Amino acid sequence: MSRCLSERTLVRLIAGNGRENQRAHLAACDRCDARYRAIGRDLDRVTDVLLHTEPPRRSPSLLPRYWVPVTAAAVAGIALLVWVEITVWRAVTPAPSEEVTAFLSDISATMFSARDALAAGDDSGPGALSDGGGAGGCSSDPLGILGCESDTANEQAR
Amino acid sequence: MEGGPSYDDLFDAHARRLQRLCRLLLSDREEAEEVVQEVFLKLHKAQDQGAAPTSWGAWLTRVAVNLCHDRRRAGWWPRWRFRTDRIEDVGLVAREPNPEEAAIGEETLRRIWTAFRRLSDRQREVFVLRHLEGWTTEEVATALGLRTGSVKSHLFRAVRELRAAAGRSFR
Numbered sequence: 001m002s003r004c005l006s007e008r009t010l011v012r013l014i015a016g017n018g019r020e021n022q023r024a025h026l027a028a029c030d031r032c033d034a035r036y037r038a039i040g041r042d043l044d045r046v047t048d049v050l051l052h053t054e055p056p057r058r059s060p061s062l063l064p065r066y067w068v069p070v071t072a073a074a075v076a077g078i079a080l081l082v083w084v085e086i087t088v089w090r091a092v093t094p095a096p097s098e099e100v101t102a103f104l105s106d107i108s109a110t111m112f113s114a115r116d117a118l119a120a121g122d123d124s125g126p127g128a129l130s131d132g133g134g135a136g137g138c139s140s141d142p143l144g145i146l147g148c149e150s151d152t153a154n155e156q157a158r
Numbered sequence: 159m160e161g162g163p164s165y166d167d168l169f170d171a172h173a174r175r176l177q178r179l180c181r182l183l184l185s186d187r188e189e190a191e192e193v194v195q196e197v198f199l200k201l202h203k204a205q206d207q208g209a210a211p212t213s214w215g216a217w218l219t220r221v222a223v224n225l226c227h228d229r230r231r232a233g234w235w236p237r238w239r240f241r242t243d244r245i246e247d248v249g250l251v252a253r254e255p256n257p258e259e260a261a262i263g264e265e266t267l268r269r270i271w272t273a274f275r276r277l278s279d280r281q282r283e284v285f286v287l288r289h290l291e292g293w294t295t296e297e298v299a300t301a302l303g304l305r306t307g308s309v310k311s312h313l314f315r316a317v318r319e320l321r322a323a324a325g326r327s328f329r
């Protein structure tokens with residue numbers, strides 16, 4: 001005799017499926033026949049429950065019915081935004097490369113040194129550049145922006 | 159109706175059964191009542207038009223199952239909206255549980271009902287017609303417009319789930 005039938009095959013036979021040799025085994029094997037009948041008894045109990053008992057009560061919803069879909073939609077919207085931020089936005093925005101970072105720090109260093117230099121020039125006296133009759137000229141132009149012509153002109157005017 | 163059962167006879171013979179059937183398929187008492195009313199409206203029209211099926215019982219069942227199926231396919235929102243804030247499920251059959259049912263226990267009952275509700279529409283329809291109404295696979299296939307292989311496949315899944323829900327407690 002062929003091997004005994006699996007539980008799955010027995011259920012399949014109950015549902016009307018299964019092969020001819022499986023049906024033949026079932027007819028010849030007391031053990032499988034007993035298992036087959038046990039499944040049938042379980043199903044009888046199921047039908048008995050469905051026909052003669054009350055379905056368990058459902059719990060009433062704690063949330064007002066309209067808030068559930070609204071909340072679900074809001075959560076889904078937020079999740080979508082987060083997803084767009086993580087995947088799409090980051091994909092199209094290149095991360096700063098090392099070269100860019102180095103360039104930015106160079107710019108930064110230059111700007112800070114220039115500011116320091118200007119600050120040092122200011123220490124020579126407030127209004128040194130704007131004071132027309134005062135001691136302007138090269139001494140008040142540490143970066144050489146103004147040149148020294150103003151000194152000469154001042155000399156000639158005197 | 160010459161020779162056939164009257165509308166009232168059919169109503170008395172089948173209304174309660176159809177009510178239970180529709181409640182099983184829809185999980186909603188009020189909707190089940192609406193469907194049964196619609197079924198008997200169709201019966202009235204069919205008798206007026208002189209229809210004479212081989213079995214009025216099978217005809218009524220087929221109409222009821224198809225109406226339930228249409229209801230369930232009508233969309234989740236209307237069904238959900240009308241169901242969520244309502245405590246439903248007063249007894250299917252108003253009677254004391256028999257000793258066997260009492261022995262099954264609340265937990266098992268809950269498990270069986272939960273498993274039944276989790277079945278797909280088709281699995282539920284096929285199981286109800288095959289095992290509760292006692293139809294043959296071919297009759298189920300004809301009523302639901304499915305191939306017999308498809309009926310067997312739905313039935314296999316339904317039986318597997320329900321048997322698992324019931325079997326665990328009886329072993």
Ligand SMILES: [Zn+2]
Pocket residue numbers: 003004005025029030031032033
């Ligand atoms: Zn065997």
